[in-house]
Amino acid sequence: MNRAALPDQASTQAVAFDQLFWTMVGFSVLIVLLVGALIFVFSLRFRARTGVPRKSVAVLESRRVEIFWTAATAFFAVFFFWYTSTVTLDTVEAPPDAMEYHVEAKQWMWKTRHPSGVREINAMHVPTGRPVTVFLNSQDVIHSFFVPAFRIKKDVVPGRTSTVWFEATKPGTYPLFCTEYCGTNHAVMTGEVTVMTPADYAAWLETRAEGETLAATGARLFTEAGCSGCHAEASQVHAPDLSGLFGRDRPLANGDIVTADTAYIRDAILLPERDIAAGFEPIMPNFTGILEDGEVEALVAYIRTLGQEGLGQ
Amino acid sequence: MSATDAHGHIEQEPDYLGAGHSIRSWLLTTDHKRIGILYLGTLIIFFLIGGAAATFIRLELATPEGDLVTADTYNRLFTLHGVIMVWFFLVPAVPSTLGNFLLPLAIGARDMAFPKLNLASWYINLAGGALALAALLLGGVDTGWTFYTPYSSLYSNSYVTLAALGVFIAGFSTIATGLNFIVTVHTHRCEGLTWMRLPLFVWSLYATSIVIVLATPALAIALLMVVMERLFSLGLFDPAQGGDPILFQHIFWFYSHPAVYIMILPGFGVVTEVLTCFSRRKVFGYEAMVFAILGIALFGFFVWGHHMFVSGQSAYASLIFSLLSFLIAIPSAIKVFNWSATLYGGHITFEASMLYALGFVGLFTLGGLTGLFLASIPIDVHMHDTYFVTAHFHYIMVGGMVSAFFAGLHFWWPKITGRMYSELWARLAALLMFLGFNFTFFPQFILGYMGMPRRYHSYPPEFEMWNVLSSAGAVILAVAYLMPIVYFSVSLLRGPRAGDNPWQARGLEWQTSSPPPRENFGPLPVVTREPYDYHAADEEPTAREGELNFPTRSETEFRE
């Protein structure tokens, strides 16, 4: 591939993207040629020096012509909207079996963490053929996670967890950029995503010292931070059992029903006053300021694994 | 009262330039024409400052390493460039200069409805500009022109407060101008000038003013919130205090998307006047053009979310913003096709302003079409905050709007100064600008597609070739922008007299003398025809002179 003009195409999204992109390029070229041709031809043919008779000029004022091109534009506008939104809707939801990577952004580096617990800085290794969901958190300002070869980008906003997913298709090393301006060294907040075949990936993992997985950290914290004091089955306190919670519809004390997703769990820890689970007293302490950002992520990850266990039973 | 001759012309009255030569007579003037000139003066200075920053940006990007300036300086340069170019150059460009000068002339009025407010708006603009420049001289601002929180509110230790206050104050100046335009158009159209006889230039200024009045306050409050956050740490956008940084983006873009139409609509008006005049044709589809302008102004308020497709806003909200952004292409298409059709059957000549106007149509089309790429969510996910976006908006703002500004400046120069410039040099500059422009910014589309992020002080070497091309183009562009300064200066000093109507144009402003007298018209005109009646068989003017003779104010205003 010609690297001077075309970015690598290394994910499933990239394929869909390039199709759409080149269709629009083709269409735009046609429109530009059309407008250009109109201007050129008219300019030449009707320039003052030519002797073209211009008697009929005053009546050239045609509703039909106007309606025609308004309708044509409207058609194309709606058509392209339809086309692009189908591509969008196809990629909104990550497949449920995706591998989970956690990425922390801070001025000016990326800290990544594999599902296996391996940590890297400004680098990330992923296998081909497996969907990967990246959970993004920021410690300071807004950054943006951008891998051109995958055609994906997502802002990393402090105070919330955003996610983005991709499925890599082609082994290789691809640049990772921060695309939201974040201060002095924004331009060097870059990294590399290395895509490997599943076999190579497994071999690579072997060579890395096994770290603690995020969920394992969470499980440890669950006891250390005192959650288990209330939420363990044997506990005296009347607090909800968290296994099987994740992904379910959760009735609240105020009558609403919400989905227990990442944001909900996060809020349950950091803003427990807000959504009270139906049938419980609002006695859960607020952990804002007690837990650090990464620890909350670990707890959320742990509770998510509890949810999957619950489903399995 | 000054003497008038038998026909009611004010003969002894000097033109507006002759009505006083002291500095005071300029700085305290309430004459809309002089205020237009004052604005032109400050505007050129701001354009040169913004352009100088652009020059440094392109020099730095000529090599992949960050070798010319430090990263911090680079960040300050593009912030300075964006802030100055948007708020102190392009937003006021056409309305405050050409608009101020021409609006009363084009509707057959003696002045703006509120002449003192008009002067005040210039001083307010100056104060805002002074604050922004002070921030620059003290050490600059490094947030980008978008002032995104929480970087601007909590992390940046540059002069954000000062710069934000500068922009805040300048906002009031545009609001004052917009208010003045709206009231003037409502109350000062001369007899016979019905709404459907208004020149499209006036329509576009009118629509722009409405957008200005209803959008600018959102910017004001957004910036004020950032300032309050910095001074009193209110936490409105601080996640640690429960605030939401995205809220700022919503308020900011609620202003800034309409603001892009504040920047482009006046250009639509200028280009229509120029194209009709030099093809000697009535504009094709006048009514459709009016409704297109109003439609764009209205729709512009509902698409702001297309700047936030990757910010984490809900996918369904994004879809709606995407749909509306596509729909806004329809009125834009009406404009582009109607301009092309206006040429049909014309009697076309290629004066410099016509060249600029034709360039505008082409470059705006390209810029607008790439806007549609960005309005498509999957494409924007890849293109957001890359050089594709940079190229998109420079195509519209520089290729489109700056060309339109130059088209207008060349078109009305004889009216403003009473003198002609060198047509040859002007055409040369127009061609060079078109060439240099494409040379500079087309490569940026490719860079964007390849994934080069914007606001990067240094970049990986695979992007080098296109950046070098772009920097080389910028040199041509700079030369092309400096040329008019030279031949316009020559014209001022030694240009031949233009006569009242050198282009045989049909607008009301061409029926008074060049330069116009202080009172614009002797007796106020009475319009008897549709606008743009270029192919009427007779050579009657569009308006006859009215009966109403009005005392001039030369006694009350000062003269030295």
Place this chain on the structure above:
Amino acid sequence: MSEALHEPFEDISKQRSAEQAGIWIFLASEVIFFGGLFLGYAVYRYRYPDGFAQALAETNLTLGVVNTILLLCSSATMALSVWAGHAEMRRLVVLGLSATLLLGCGFLGVKGFEYYEDIHHHLVPGHPEFPVETIGAEMFFSLYWAMTALHGVHMAIGLGLIGWTILAVRGERLAWRETAHLHVVGLYWNLVDMVWIFLFPLLYLVGRM
């Protein structure tokens, strides 16, 4: 007495309607200006209902009510003097404006006292002894300060305008009979009032415990 008719108008009724149109347009832009803060209030109230409710209970309802009454009265006196302007009754105009001025100053005085009290109770966002623990409570007070301060600045500008008008009308330095000057000042004052009519329930009433 100064000239009523100003350039570039040739007829006074047209000038009046232009002045009125001008102030209406200005008011529209003011509404958007305050709209940003109201949007912030709506977003955060939705996000932190409890924090907002508990923080709201800390504001001084009595002073809020007093101030609301003061402002409503001032609106009435303002309306009176605009009406008197139409009827060309100079003394009544001055009287009405003076009453408005007094009531307005009263409002600012009460507000000042309230601020003093608030600071005394550590109702300042970010203060280590901020009395309400619930998340969102400080956000409420951020908005409380921002909104009331912005409103106060508008009040002060309005009072300045009114004070100047009183002097000018008394000294006949202003063509208040012919121009829309009183009307313009009145409309501006009404806006200031309207904003408070929204602020009062949002900051003192809704969900008070």
